[in-house]
Amino acid sequence: MVRITVRVNGKEYTREVVESRTLLHFLREDLSLTGTKEGCGAGECGACTVILDGQAVNSCLILAAETDGSTIETIEGEAKNGKLSRMQEAFHNHHAVQCGFCTPGMIMTIKDLLRRKPKPSRDEIIDGIEGNFCRCTGYEQIIEAVLDVTGQLGKKEGLRHVR
């Protein structure tokens, strides 16, 4: 067992963890922060993405014991005082959510992307979210949500009616 102290969404937690515990399971099971999802447990799908000391990581590939003294941001910290973040709001407005299982990881990845690149091009958004699988949306409405938040969404054609 290892004793660790971490700061998650601005709140400090001290816990004893077994050495083999992943950050993902630490968050979900020890802190009951179940917003972060497990899609593969092997660092391949991105569903478990959180921001660790300012960098987006697959929390299934990090050991909780390694994170002592770290600052962690998860999906639970995004909406503040009952108000969605601008990115969450854009996802809501653009139907960038379907089943919702990849959504928390996707939001955290984009948060990290926008910190590094406040106005990413469409291609940069695609590169940024490439590690996050979404089986439902086909990504287009997610990309549009990011373009909208960064003030780059031109006149959107959307669904076109033909006769």
Add this chain to the structure above:
Amino acid sequence: MLPVNLEKRKDSGMFGDLRSGETRVIGKRTPRVDSIAKLTGEAIFVSDMAFAGMLFAQVKKSPHARARILRIDTRKAEALPGVRAILTGDELDYRVGLYMVDKYILAKGEVRHYGEAVAAVAADTTAIARQAVDLIHVEYEKLPPVLHPLDAIREDAPLVHPQLGNYDYIDTAFSPIPGTNICNHTKLRKGDIETAFKRSEWILEREYTNPSVQHVPMETHVAIVSWKHDDQVTIWSSAQSPFTLRNLFCMAFKLSHRKVRVIVPYVGGGFGGKAGIHIEPLVACLSRKAGGRPVKFTATREEEFSLLPCRSALTYRVKTGVSSDGKIIGQKMTMYWDSGAYADYAVNVTRASGYSAAGPYEIPNSWVDAYTIYTNKPFGTAYRGFGHVEFFWGIERHMDLVAHAIGMDSLDFRKKNALRPGSVTLTGEKIEEHTGNVLTCLKAAEKAVGYGRLTAGEKKREQRSGMKIGKAVVALHKAPAMPPFTATGVILKMNEDATVTANLSLTEIGQGTYTALAQIIAEHLRFPLHRIKISQETDTDRDPYDWQTVASKGLLLTGNAALLAAQDLLRKSYELASQILRAQPVDLDHDKDKVFILHNPEASVTFREMAVGYAFPDGRSIGGPLIGIGSYIAQGLTHLDKETGQGLPALDWTYGAHGIIVEVDEHTGEYNILKVASVFDVGKVINPDAVRGQAIGGMLQGLGTAICEGYIYDQEGHLLNPSFTDNKIPTARDLPLEVESMVVETPQLDGPYGARGVGEHSMIAVAAALGNAIQQACGAELTHMPIRFEDVWRSLGKKEPIDNWITKSPFGSCKSAPEIRKNRPVQ
């Protein structure tokens, strides 16, 4: 007694008034009703749930495709502290099956596929359960497996199920052949096929294949079950179809339905893979053995590939006779569906594919033999498109090859043979004006990709890149595959503040139907959308019946039940208001807040006042809670004749088309997808963003099938690629450079506000569009999907294709991320 607005309508038919006129909420952009919970991480999926005293399950799986189980030694596992229950097949005598009751909960005596469950453990922690599973020793006698369906139908093939003749099955729909590996033979006979071929000037026969594919819901299968005293069973599951799960569970264990409760909260994607019954019975038996403690099983991603079902592989042979002016005279279609070790949904995939096997074309003389064949591989189940993604790869490639053979443009060939009013389908159904319009879809896709020519920009792009640009347009159709008696119910409860809560058990698995249902209910009640809540969690103890959440039938069937429930709620409100206002219901009307007298609107009573019963000023009260009930059942469908396949299987047909632009490097086989334009005749758009989400999401899932996904086995039947590293799915980089979504609205007469389903259709025929465009660009004649770069290269060099993915030397990969994004889209 109907509200006046319904009695005085001009159109005929129950929902006649709903088909015309201005709508307030229907067709308007509005966010999803479930996205905030999902965006904040507050939505609770079964994988997030835990209960006091909960145990964790792990499964011991077969390393062999086919073997006799000689002995299972669990003694070491039993001695491990923290182990609470161990199960092997010997002590479980229950068989389950949706259409064919052919599967034991744990393998008994024999394993039939790699990854099959042979033993299970429930323990205090997952780690202990995993350790216990490792300590279970299973002794096998390996047997030679049969892996390819064409091998499995040879006379000397080993039988996967020698007991096939003894199994219970749904005999109105399926025809197993005992003593063989064929667990269903669907036949369809229309016209005179032999004479048709004699009359044909051209005959072309080809065979098209595709491997098994994994659904990949981002949430793997997960269930928590607690089996208490007196057989009180509660199941929390990531299932798509709570009532079918309950029914099959009760049948397997011979339990009364009142004892079993299935609860489905948020579900992280399904795509058909969570439609039937899968891990729940095993988890239930572990709970029973552990004294009723709740037991949780969460499949790993690897288990998702082989313990749980996949999409069936298909070998599809098509022989077409045409006149030289391009009219199809006759077509013989033979499908060999690879069921894997169990029948599950594959028999019904076979049936549904059989009756629409020709695509949206009129074939006056047709002959279909569709076989579902057992092999020693993980078993096939429903997957978005229900067989159509697989056989449309064949039929829409074939349409191009036939057109080429007779020297006709393939789009002209399609238009000439497309179903239109007056056409008769394979099963003898006559197409009407209101069925939908495949020609309009084809023309819209044609225009969107500039079919048949290259623009100046495209020519310039070819010169710059050295690649060849190809274009293609394909058509598609699909009807829901479901029993003729498919039914559903909706209950609407008026709350004290005149908001309305809807109880129903169609599940929301991401497809967006709850948002559309809320819009339908709001529109019909004339209430603002925000006053409608669709209860998210479904519960078989509390919600009305729904057959299953499958087949793109939810919007039409549950939508109609919701309309009937809304109508019932209004009728009851009017009845109550008529007593309060001392007026006949025919003299009443309502707005969003109140019921009032038509010619004296001052005389009114609010929905708030009536919601849970109306109290007069002196305290005397009438009414009671306002509850609207709607039940709906598919109308007019029939079983199909077993010898001829004739009958009425289709609730509705959704037609569509995809246009595609591709550029191909003739020397390396590499290609980039520049544009996909998709169009569907949805009848009526309820929510434009939701339709677009289905259109693009399904299209990319279809591209996954087209460009890279598929199970690869070795010669002994081991699955070689059960992970995202070796079995890739599309990422954002695989999105075509440009995507366009279009709709045609030919109202469905019995659809809510004219709507029909579009959940599956976007995935269908995408692969064929890609294959046709690649051939148009560079001449590669592909008959196997997925189409990897090396497949194009091999085809161009006329080297042998790898067509069945049972390989001695696995190779090939999905190359995500072409470099095209550095170039700008073509104009």
